[in-house]
Amino acid sequence: MNTSADLLKQLRIDRQRPAAPPPARRSGWIIVVIVVVLVLAAAAWWFTRTPVIKVQTAPVVAISAGSNSASVLDASGYVVARRMATVSAQVTGKVREVMIEEGMRVEQGQVMATLDPLDADAQRTLSASQLSAARSQVDNMQAQLAVANADATRLQSLVGAQLVSRSQYEQATGQRDALRAQLQNAQRNVQVASDQLAIAGIRSDFNVVRAPFAGVVTAKAAQPGEIVSPLSAGGGFTRTGIGTIVDMDSLEIEVEVGESYIGRVQPKMPVEAVLNAYPDWKIPGEVIAIIPTADRGKATVKVRVAFKVKDARIVPEMGVRVSFLEQATPQQASRPQGVRVPAAALVERDGATLAFVVGERNTVAARVVTTGMVMDQDRQVVTGLNAGDSVVLNPPQALKHGDTVAEAEPDATE
Incomplete structure (x- = not known):
């Protein structure tokens, strides 16, 4: 059992142990440390980042052998x-879907739009039903003709035995010949119905508008829900085309x-x-x-x-x-083909003539070029550059392959 002296000893305060800092003071030190780390990281990024170099650029222009002719x-x-065409449907109908936009490239035969196929589908279904009915008629006539053939053959033998009259036999053969003619007519009806079904299928394909040749869409003239027609209609409610394509x-x-x-x-x-x-x-x-x-x-x-x-x-x-x-004179015709660039875009480094071409994301690529004749303020470049390239004018000595550049004002590089 604890005595009173032991209890008093436990309640005594040890003044040698340092007191723990309050929680608010610890949080303040943590915030200070975080701020210092962020400042150091920002400073490291600022001093180590790749600087963007301000430059002026110029386009590379194609030249030909006779470019200096008078x-x-x-x-x-x-x-x-x-080659330019305003593409329209071959039949009048309501637009269901338009699959083109301005600037889009299309290939020959590519679907540009579709029309509502309800009428065409109904006509095709009707033609298919008519074909089925015509074929059933042929089957029926063939069955009747088979019976008539059998009757005529049987009566022919009975006429020889004088068991039936010749008039009965002639009546049977006449009925057989009539059925044979009806069968031929039914077979022709089957061919007609088959042709009508094929025509209905072709007309159904008219609801699909296709590109007549490969090209670029320059105008989109119709929207889903509008009525299009190959013929011009008054009132302004009917479109005459789906769109325009240009080769x-x-x-x-x-x-x-x-x-x-x-x-x-x-x-x-x-x-x-x-x-x-x-x-x-x-x-x-x-x-x-x-x-x-x-x-x-x-x-x-x-x-x-x-x-x-x-x-x-x-x-x-x-x-x-x-x-x-x-x-062009023979001397002009013998001049080599190539491109022309401002002379200020060419620099000599390590014994080679270079031009810095601005590419994607404004990064430059150093290209070794072969130069030709002097053309006023420009130089002919035989190899190394293509017409349409963008080159840096007066490249700084610090500019190197892979650097990032930005377009400067005309007097920014002076």
């Missing part, structure tokens, strides 16, 4: 598509040349085209044909010009300025 005539025109490989330039100057233009003549949207991009081309008729109101003649370069930036209805060039 212009004998300048004219304005538009980019047009040789981008058929793009060309249509230019109107004054009658007084048409004598300067010849088929196969080289041209240089400049789109209004891209004034620094010179596109080589060639005269396809001179349309043999004039517009008396404007006193002009249409000229078709082909692009020698295909590019996604060229779209229908763009304005274009065309320079008709004189025929």
